Amino acid sequence: xxxxxxxxxxxxxxxxxxxxxxxxxxxxxxxxxxxxxxxxxxxxxxxxxxxxxxxxxxxxxxxxxxxxxxxxxxxxxxxxxxxxxxxxxxxxxxxxxxxxxxxxxxxxxxxxxxxxxxxxxxxxxxxxxxxxxxxxxxxxxxxxxxxxxxxxxxxxxxxxxxxxxxxxxxxxxxxxxxxxxxxxxxxxxxxxxxxxxxxxxxxxxxxxxxxxxxxxxxxxxxxxxxxxxxxxxxxxxxxxxxxxxxxxxxxxxxxxxxxxxxxxxxxxxxxxxxxxxxxxxxxxxxxxxxxxxxxxxxxxxxxxxxxxxxxxxxxxxxxxxxxxxxxxxxxxxxxxxxxxxxx
Numbered sequence: 001x002x003x004x005x006x007x008x009x010x011x012x013x014x015x016x017x018x019x020x021x022x023x024x025x026x027x028x029x030x031x032x033x034x035x036x037x038x039x040x041x042x043x044x045x046x047x048x049x050x051x052x053x054x055x056x057x058x059x060x061x062x063x064x065x066x067x068x069x070x071x072x073x074x075x076x077x078x079x080x081x082x083x084x085x086x087x088x089x090x091x092x093x094x095x096x097x098x099x100x101x102x103x104x105x106x107x108x109x110x111x112x113x114x115x116x117x118x119x120x121x122x123x124x125x126x127x128x129x130x131x132x133x134x135x136x137x138x139x140x141x142x143x144x145x146x147x148x149x150x151x152x153x154x155x156x157x158x159x160x161x162x163x164x165x166x167x168x169x170x171x172x173x174x175x176x177x178x179x180x181x182x183x184x185x186x187x188x189x190x191x192x193x194x195x196x197x198x199x200x201x202x203x204x205x206x207x208x209x210x211x212x213x214x215x216x217x218x219x220x221x222x223x224x225x226x227x228x229x230x231x232x233x234x235x236x237x238x239x240x241x242x243x244x245x246x247x248x249x250x251x252x253x254x255x256x257x258x259x260x261x262x263x264x265x266x267x268x269x270x271x272x273x274x275x276x277x278x279x280x281x282x283x284x285x286x287x288x289x290x291x292x293x294x295x296x297x298x299x300x301x302x303x304x305x306x307x308x309x310x311x312x313x314x315x316x317x318x319x320x321x322x323x324x325x326x327x328x329x330x331x332x333x334x335x336x337x338x339x340x341x342x343x
Contacts, residue, residue, distance in 0.1 A: 057098050233245055233337075251339055
């Protein structure tokens with residue numbers, strides 16, 4: 001037997017073996033991907049200096065799809081060829097690691113029982129779904145709108161976190177900029193990888209309008225990364241010069257301990273000097289008490305502090321369940337303080 005014939009026989013045998021065990025391999029790999037993603041999620045905590053590397057991974061994802069996606073799309077239907085298999089694998093791994101890395105940063109800025117939980121749940125769902133190799137691979141190959149939307153969503157999450165860290169702009173400015181950049185990247189992929197250019201343009205326009213509509217019309221669902229609440233405290237007196245609370249109060253306190261006023265101090269963490277325009281909303285038993293004026297603050301390397309006080313017209317703080325919400329000027333919640341005043 002010649003060397004060429006032996007090589008052909010070996011390739012044919014390897015192809016048959018791969019075809020017989022492909023599904024089992026990818027099911028086992030899905031379990032491994034979920035486990036490794038969990039490790040990445042745990043290791044990513046507090047490592048803001050690694051965020052630029054996430055954008056690099058996303059750029060590699062974009063490049064692999066750009067240069068190999070067209071060739072993979074032209075392969076005949078049926079069992080994936082070598083180019084499509086390798087490209088899909090690299091793309092899925094990069095998506096998985098990127099999403100699991102981003103999750104803790106968005107979790108830090110998310111407040112339970114607030115609208116921005118929606119985005120965190122969506123990001124977590126995308127991370128878990130990216131680990132289901134067989135289904136995720138098929139959807140990436142056969143559903144262009146899903147593939148473009150998935151890329152745009154992941155790109156938006158990564159760039160939305162990176163822009164405030166590098167450009168030091170407010171989250172309300174970073175979000176529209178991230179949406180435009182992610183849609184622009186998806187546009188090039190659509191033209192490059194889709195056979196029908198006209199359809200690609202239509203899908204792209206729909207995706208762009210949808211994403212910009214959500215970012216501009218419903219900014220409340222997007223956590224204001226990288227800002228996050230460190231702690232919140234209540235007191236009956238505050239030193240306005242150095243922002244030190246006098247006579248701090250417990251979560252449940254008697255109205256006798258209040259001297260006709262209630263003050264709250266929020267301490268916010270920021271990894272770098274990120275500006276923010278914030279306001280505080282006071283509620284008692286679910287009813288609005290007051291809404292503070294907008295305050296523009298530029299965080300230092302450790303973050304910033306913001307305070308506010310409520311002076312009841314009656315002269316004494318009535319009993320009730322008090323809730324103070326810290327939010328950006330576009331109503332993105334990233335801190336809530338709660339306190340109960342008893343008789």
